[in-house]
Amino acid sequence: MGLTAAEHAFYDENGYVLKQRLIAPDAISQIDREIAGLHERMTEAMPDGVGISWEEFEDEHAPKRIRQLMHSEVVSEGLNRALRCDEMLDIIEALIGPDISLYHSKLLMKAARDGTAIPWHQDYAYWKRDDNAPLMVNCQLALDRADDENGCIQFIPGSHEWGLQEHERAQTSFGVFLPGHYRQRDDAVPVPMEPGDGVFFSALTIHGSGPNESHRDRRMNTFAYNVTGNSQGQCREWLRGHAL
Numbered sequence: 152m153g154l155t156a157a158e159h160a161f162y163d164e165n166g167y168v169l170k171q172r173l174i175a176p177d178a179i180s181q182i183d184r185e186i187a188g189l190h191e192r193m194t195e196a197m198p199d200g201v202g203i204s205w206e207e208f209e210d211e212h213a214p215k216r217i218r219q220l221m222h223s224e225v226v227s228e229g230l231n232r233a234l235r236c237d238e239m240l241d242i243i244e245a246l247i248g249p250d251i252s253l254y255h256s257k258l259l260m261k262a263a264r265d266g267t268a269i270p271w272h273q274d275y276a277y278w279k280r281d282d283n284a285p286l287m288v289n290c291q292l293a294l295d296r297a298d299d300e301n302g303c304i305q306f307i308p309g310s311h312e313w314g315l316q317e318h319e320r321a322q323t324s325f326g327v328f329l330p331g332h333y334r335q336r337d338d339a340v341p342v343p344m345e346p347g348d349g350v351f352f353s354a355l356t357i358h359g360s361g362p363n364e365s366h367r368d369r370r371m372n373t374f375a376y377n378v379t380g381n382s383q384g385q386c387r388e389w390l391r392g393h394a395l
């Protein structure tokens with residue numbers, strides 16, 4: 152599959168690109184079966200290696216709802232397969248080259264009516280260290296139909312060229328965000344998706360999404376990839392782009 156020249160050019164210009172029908176319907180159905188009832192199952196027992204942040208409700212008796220689940224490959228063999236399938240890795244290779252490491256696999260459950268907004272941010276604001284460069288690429292895979300009503304992802308086109316912006320920090324999930332947290336922006340482009348679609352975006356592309364005000368879940372999985380050995384000292388891409 153890979154990327155066409157036009158898709159690659161779109162990514163270079165905008166910092167994201169949508170790939171429709173990235174993952175086949177039967178694979179999405181398998182994932183759907185594997186994550187059915189996940190809120191309830193994870194409330195009862197959490198497998199080793201999984202990390203969860205929950206939606207925060209004022210009513211302490213409200214049923215618990217997962218906001219995000221780290222290491223989703225542990226709870227779904229289908230997700231574990233998707234993150235290493237050729238359809239996915241051909242595109243990641245086109246974007247970052249052949250030396251690919253998995254950075255994380257994370258489920259975003261954004262439950263019907265309860266799922267909260269995700270504030271505007273650049274992923275690199277979370278991932279920056281002294282010895283790495285913003286070479287990572289994220290793929291958000293749709294497990295449900297996503298649109299304006301249930302809070303589909305939105306991007307600020309071209310923002311991957313703006314460098315790392317100053318972020319604010321709070322002790323919450325998605326606690327690294329641009330001033331203003333989440334609010335509607337005139338320069339944002341929403342990306343509606345169907346189950347199986349994947350949108351690829353760079354570690355510097357500003358993105359966020361509104362709350363789920365619909366009666367439909369908006370479940371997504373993000374697979375983040377890094378260039379193996381990404382550090383400012385040893386990464387060719389970084390050295391090429393940062394002459395002394």
Ligand SMILES: O=C(O)CCC(=O)C(=O)O
Binds near residue numbers: 303304359
């Ligand atoms: O689910 C979304 O709308 C955005 C997810 C996101 O920003 C992230 O995981 O970094």
